[in-house]
Amino acid sequence: MKFGIMVNEGPYQHQASDTAYLFAKAVLAKGHEIYRVFFYHDGVNNGTRLTVPPQDDRNIVNRWSELAAKHGIDLVVCVAAAQRRGILDESEAKRHGRDANNIAAGFRISGLGQLVEAGIQADRLVVFGD
Amino acid sequence: MKFGIMVNEGPYQHQASDTAYLFAKAVLAKGHEIYRVFFYHDGVNNGTRLTVPPQDDRNIVNRWSELAAKHGIDLVVCVAAAQRRGILDESEAKRHGRDANNIAAGFRISGLGQLVEAGIQADRLVVFGD
Amino acid sequence: MADAGGVVKKFMFVNRKSPYGTIYALESLEVVLISAAFDQDVSLAFLDDGVYELTKGQSTKGVEMKNFSPTYRALEGYDIEKLYVAQESLEERGLSEDDLLVDVQVVSRAEMADLMAEQDVVLSF
Amino acid sequence: MADAGGVVKKFMFVNRKSPYGTIYALESLEVVLISAAFDQDVSLAFLDDGVYELTKGQSTKGVEMKNFSPTYRALEGYDIEKLYVAQESLEERGLSEDDLLVDVQVVSRAEMADLMAEQDVVLSF
Amino acid sequence: MLHTVNKSPFERNTLKSCLAHVKPGSAVLLIEDGVYAALAGTVASDMVQQAMAEVSVYALGPDLDARGVANRVIDGVKVIDYAGFVDLVIEHPSTQSWL
């Protein structure tokens, strides 16, 4: 079965991203497919490579990147929500005249249509938020 | 009178940063002093220079930077909270081996002691959060 | 981008939060507008504090935020016409249909529950 | 850094949120620990879902988060000994003092209100 | 003491908890989504009106305006702007934010 997952909160502040990640791992462990993880609202903040969490705590961003690399999962950050909050990839940074970008490995920036499309294409869509 | 202000939520997601800013402007308009604005929890996300809000909306980060420049206000981002969430200045980025930083003009990264000190030194401390 | 391959699903956007205190209402509306391009069966539910998203007379100059409430009036132009508002939520807040800035269908809790149960995809804000 | 210039203020950290669902409880505790270095008159209030921060037996392996509850036991070593817990909040949740992992003073609502009113600085989490 | 409340009384227990801890003579300022508690004719109005017997209740005007509810405020709730918010903070030796 194909799953879509929506993550609406950033890392650490709320548990939503943690639960979504552990849910995604369980989906994969059962042999199902994850069609897409879509990051919206503050959820876009899961996609920054600049986090430096304490050594004795989980690294939320890296976990997502590693899951994507291992299982070929599409991690999509909403472009409009990302612009508001300062999550940029190289081309976005260039387009808006910014001197740096911060997107993490395995994440890509795209439009809200990707969320609606995930709702259409996936058999189930589950929302994690606050 | 000397005011301390604590901001606990990031830009756009919650109104806390907006209210804190408009409160700070009113404090200054009345001739009072702002001893420090301390950004904690997701509030550290107010300190990224990478935001690109829509043209027809307010630019929350720039407003803080401009207020700081105009009135010499100390905008302090908590280092531990910032590391967790990916807000780094040049020296933090270097120290942690990151290839980019994203701190906005007028913000500085420092420890939680700066919050306690603001509580001690300011005549009033007001918390804005969720 | 807006090719759904002929699939038409029932999408419901559930709005339970008031505007301005958080961004959920505004960003929910952005998804709704995009969804129009996909020719799906879209409906919006407003319950609990979500009914406040639709109050007339919003004026955001003093808070320096963008007033996005006029956009609800534009939904009709996108063929998004199923707006359901919870009657009990209006009553608890002393509001009536006349206080809302768009035409809506006011429904009971039982009717809202029926509508929710028949959806394929529910996005919550 | 920890020079308060001889000033001693009454600081209260008000904890109203449960642990793990959000980070407020954990980051509140980080401020409390720092405050110890400033020789201020520090107290902690736990009310509403904040009383859940102190429940015994927290075990976070399954959620892969850091279990920070043992840190409350370390507060005594920092001379932070004024921990006030709202009696009504415990009762509403079917909890008693025995369910908590540190020694606290259980206070009534009226006593909590008196304590809050005498503070110089109140930080809310 | 000044207490601020920024949450809707319909969604959260924040205002209720605040009002259970205010002492006579103190002030409660409703801001952000907290201003919905300042409105007449709701299921939360009674709680606020009862509190007004012992404490002063204020609401932030710009937040009422944003939400389109400025014309529904309970009689006796004082509507103020950000400058008035600053004055309240100055008048009271300490401020507690109920989040």
Next chain:
Amino acid sequence: MLHTVNKSPFERNTLKSCLAHVKPGSAVLLIEDGVYAALAGTVASDMVQQAMAEVSVYALGPDLDARGVANRVIDGVKVIDYAGFVDLVIEHPSTQSWL
């Protein structure tokens, strides 16, 4: 239909609103701070026990464990892990998250 609730019943109206909209035969899964609603002996227990006459109530075990409350669960609430969460999502044609 599967309904998930991730908020404390003491802090927010989320669970109450959810339970007012569930239809007989559907399932409610309590996760994150929502698991506090699964506990016996609280002021929210009655609301949940009444709902259990018509719907199945589940609670996420890892969230109960984290909060130290796994030994207080109401009889009849089924405790599941993340794999069980996935199974519930599959069993029901749609999932609504009450946030």
